[in-house]
Amino acid sequence: MRRILVPVLALGLALAACGTPDAEKTAASTDTGGVQINLSPDQKRVRADKVAAIAAKVPDAIRADGKLTVGVSGQGSPPLAFRANDDRTIIGVEPDIAQLVADVLGLELDLQPTSWENLFLVVRSGQNDVGFSNITVTEERKDIYDFASYRVDSLGWEVAKKSKITKIDKPADIAGLNVSVGSGTNQEQVLLRWNDQLKKDGLEPAKITYFQGATEYQLALSSGRIDAYFGPNPALAYHAAVSGETKVVGIVPGGGDVPAQIAAMTKKGNAVAAPVAEALNVVIKSGKYKQVLDRWGLSGEAIPTSEVNPPGLPRK
Structure with a gap:
């Protein structure tokens, strides 16, 4: 199983900073x-x-x-x-x-x-x-x-830090974008419902690209192959804080609108x-x-x- 490397953690506004039980400084x-x-x-x-x-x-x-x-x-x-x-x-x-x-x-x-x-x-x-x-x-x-x-x-939308996208909180915000989501997940179902709504509204649905793991979608974000990733907000906020290369631009309920x-x-x-x-x-x-x-x-x-x-x- 692939390990996710965590070089440095800087928890900012995207991931609330709170005290920990193990607050002493250690090399670990x-x-x-x-x-x-x-x-x-x-x-x-x-x-x-x-x-x-x-x-x-x-x-x-x-x-x-x-x-x-x-x-x-x-x-x-x-x-x-x-x-x-x-x-x-x-x-x-x-x-x-x-x-x-x-x-x-x-x-x-x-x-x-x-x-x-x-x-x-x-x-x-x-x-x-x-x-x-x-x-x-x-x-x-x-x-x-x-x-x-x-x-x-709670689900979040993650984009490259240099992205011009500043907010995603409704279907219209992803019209025509190339986005990614985990296959077989609840957030995939939310995204598919958003695409259905875009079609009903006469807007271009988002193109959905699937990847096998976190590393693949992160590389796709940094290279510009996808515009945004939709996933569990805790993981996205953590990655944004650790990497310094992405940002969370929207948080929605786990059910999309419920x-x-x-x-x-x-x-x-x-x-x-x-x-x-x-x-x-x-x-x-x-x-x-x-x-x-x-x-x-x-x-x-x-x-x-x-x-x-x-x-x-x-x-x-």
Whole structure:
């Protein structure tokens, strides 16, 4: 799996700068005189205490195993989930939140990196107990999976820093542009709906170009082969801050024109989503959840309460 290199992190307006639990200066951290991000395998994660009453609700097979097996993205998408500087350990906000949940449930966290496409298969088959991978709740997905929400879903538009594009917040803003989006993602569906609206309005739809990974679209942006990229706002803001070569020119709800939520995903009916949601509500109330979001500059995506199977994006 390809590692995303993170040379220097300068978190500006695009990605809110907040204090971190590991604020001491170390060679394993990036430091620009402001926020430091620990990139070492030793993450000094925020931890929570076990809550026996909630832990008792975990299915017997998982409690007997003693582990919460969590599927996360292995393709490298900071600050969501990416490789530490040992090129092996998975770090990021998703592993950190999964750690809090595992702690409350009294289980050892077992992170299993995988591809986006395979994530749904390993959760559906029961190979992984739960998926923490910036997964948007949709009504279609709720037919097969159960969810426990933990963040607001926000999407962003990224362009080259030298681009003349200053704002993208509606379909008309991308008319005739060459844009890119991840295949099989929620944001692809939003983009396709935007193109449908452009056609109805008599405007030229955007041309959509697909790439296999982040490196490819980033190179395409810098070379001018595409005009903009549409993806999860946390990852785009992080890349813009790190590279200094791009900028985020628009943020839209995860559903395009309707709110959406990011959630932990479990196999439908396996009785895992409910205790996960209860665990999330414990750490939301204790402030541990806020500490994790602050650590990764995502305080703006906090939710007040975790819900089991909240309203999802409408069916296609």
